[in-house]
Amino acid sequence: MFANFEKLLAEPMRSVDETIRDRLRSDVVLINQLGGYIVAGGGKRLRPRLVLMAAGAAGYTGKAHVTVAAIVEFIHTATLLHDDVVDSSSMRRGQETANTVWGNEAAVLVGDFLYSRAFEMMVEVGSMRVMEILAHTTNTIAEGEVMQLLHVHDPDTTEQRYLEVIRNKTAKLFEAAAQLGGVLAGVDQVREQALADYGLHLGQAFQLIDDVLDYSASSEDMGKNVGDDLAEGKPTLPLILAMQRATAAHAALIREAIEQGGAERLEDIVEIVRNTGSLDVVRERARGEADRACQALGALPANDYVRALADLAEFAVDRVY
Numbered sequence: 001m002f003a004n005f006e007k008l009l010a011e012p013m014r015s016v017d018e019t020i021r022d023r024l025r026s027d028v029v030l031i032n033q034l035g036g037y038i039v040a041g042g043g044k045r046l047r048p049r050l051v052l053m054a055a056g057a058a059g060y061t062g063k064a065h066v067t068v069a070a071i072v073e074f075i076h077t078a079t080l081l082h083d084d085v086v087d088s089s090s091m092r093r094g095q096e097t098a099n100t101v102w103g104n105e106a107a108v109l110v111g112d113f114l115y116s117r118a119f120e121m122m123v124e125v126g127s128m129r130v131m132e133i134l135a136h137t138t139n140t141i142a143e144g145e146v147m148q149l150l151h152v153h154d155p156d157t158t159e160q161r162y163l164e165v166i167r168n169k170t171a172k173l174f175e176a177a178a179q180l181g182g183v184l185a186g187v188d189q190v191r192e193q194a195l196a197d198y199g200l201h202l203g204q205a206f207q208l209i210d211d212v213l214d215y216s217a218s219s220e221d222m223g224k225n226v227g228d229d230l231a232e233g234k235p236t237l238p239l240i241l242a243m244q245r246a247t248a249a250h251a252a253l254i255r256e257a258i259e260q261g262g263a264e265r266l267e268d269i270v271e272i273v274r275n276t277g278s279l280d281v282v283r284e285r286a287r288g289e290a291d292r293a294c295q296a297l298g299a300l301p302a303n304d305y306v307r308a309l310a311d312l313a314e315f316a317v318d319r320v321y
Contacts, residue, residue, distance in 0.1 A: 008308050012052050012066055013045070019070040023117055034098055034110045038077055041095055046206070046312070047177045048073045053312065054181025054195050056305030057297075064125050065184055071125075071134065072177050074118040079141055079173075081111035086149065087232050129183050137176040144168025153233035155243065155255040162237055166207040167200070174203030178309075194299035198309060201296065205289035206316045211236040212282050213321070215273050230269060233261035237285070238278045239269075245276040283317070290317045 017039075024035035048069035055065040083089070084097040085104045091097060099107035115138070122131045148165045151157045178199030182192040214229045215238055229236050235258050243251040250272045257269055273279060290313040300306050 008056075008304060009049055009052050012069075013049065015063075015066045016045075016048050016052070016069045016073070019066055020073060023070060023074075023121065026113070030102070030106060031110055031113055034102055034106060037098060037101065038081075041092070045073060047076050047173055050174060050177040050199060050202070050309075050312070051181055053305050053308050054178040054199070055184050056181070057300050057303060057309055058182045058185035058187045058191065058195065059303075060181065060185035062184065064127075065181065067121055067125055068130065068180050068184065069177075071118045071121050072173065072180070074114045074121075075134070075138060075141075076173060078111040078114035078118070079145070079169075081107045081114070083145070086145070087228070089228065127183070130180060133176050133180060133183065137172050140168050140172045144170070144172065148234070151235060153259050153261060155235055155258040157235040157240065159237065159240055162235065162240060163204075166204060170207040171200050171203030174206065175200040178202070191299055194296045197296040198293045198313075201289045201293035202313055202316055205286040205293065205313065208237065208282050208286035208289065209317060209319065211238055212279050212286070214238075215270050216279055227263045227266040227270070230257055230266060231261060231263040233258050237282050238273050241278040241281055242269075242273045242276045245278060246272055286317050290314065 021039060024032070024039065026032055026035070051065055051069040051072055080092065081098055084092060085099045085107050089097050090100045097107070098110070118134070122134055125131075144165055144167070147161075148169055151161060151165065175196050176199070179192060179196035182195040187195075211229065214227065214236065230239070239254055239258065243254050246254065253265060254269055254272065257265055293313045294310050297306055297309055
């Protein structure tokens with residue numbers, strides 16, 4: 001399914017990748033080294049693809065969507081660099097994290113460079129509306145990161161608080177990416193909001209599945225260590241639901257694992273999570289979010305890009321990595 005919209009986006013994505021490589025260049029050698037390492041790491045580049053698809057769905061015919069797509073990827077990559085430091089992560093996208101290779105200080109500072117370069121590029125786009133959306137989005141993501149930090153090692157985190165974290169920390173950038181495609185095309189408020197709604201629900205579906213995969217995928221498929229969320233003491237929805245549905249003894253084991261962190265009892269907890277049916281429940285929640293994303297597309301006239309957006313929603317839920 002991913003290949004369906006990969007072909008549609010092949011040419012503009014080449015331009016996005018060229019822009020990313022070009023704008024990562026710096027007179028500071030370490031930035032070039034670390035930046036090149038990040039680019040080589042690849043990833044699905046879903047967020048820049050989302051900008052391109054949303055712009056096409058809205059009928060945009062200019063070239064600024066390439067720059068905006070690169071900006072969105074810089075913001076996303078900066079958040080990953082900072083997240084990996086905060087979480088002491090050692091693996092991402094199937095390779096060692098930048099903080100593992102170069103140290104926390106370098107990873108944080110290069111993340112700052114990516115943020116500042118992104119804002120330089122926003123100015124070049126010359127749209128106050130684009131700057132407004134991305135500035136607000138970046139601020140919201142930072143709030144989400146702090147909120148998540150406050151909930152680490154807290155087994156009493158509620159489902160509502162968890163959903164607020166993923167809405168701010170993950171879904172907000174998806175929302176902005178889709179909305180910006182409409183802004184660049186100059187669509188009316190109804191269609192701009194429809195694209196924003198699509199992106200928000202897509203992002204929530206994507207994160208819900210990420211949290212499922214942390215207990216069901218292999219490290220090779222995920223490109224990171226399975227059980228990382230548990231090891232970091234993050235009370236994600238599968239764990240929250242498992243505590244509600246498990247026996248008292250099993251719920252106590254999950255509570256202790258969240259409070260203490262570490263993955264010493266990972267196999268036991270994965271078995272509990274699976275036996276309670278929590279993963280299936282979260283998958284269904286993700287399916288509902290994807291359905292709402294597709295419903296939002298009804299405000300747009302049908303074209304290949306709109307169909308690609310619908311395919312992307314399906315991919316977000318059905319993926320195994």
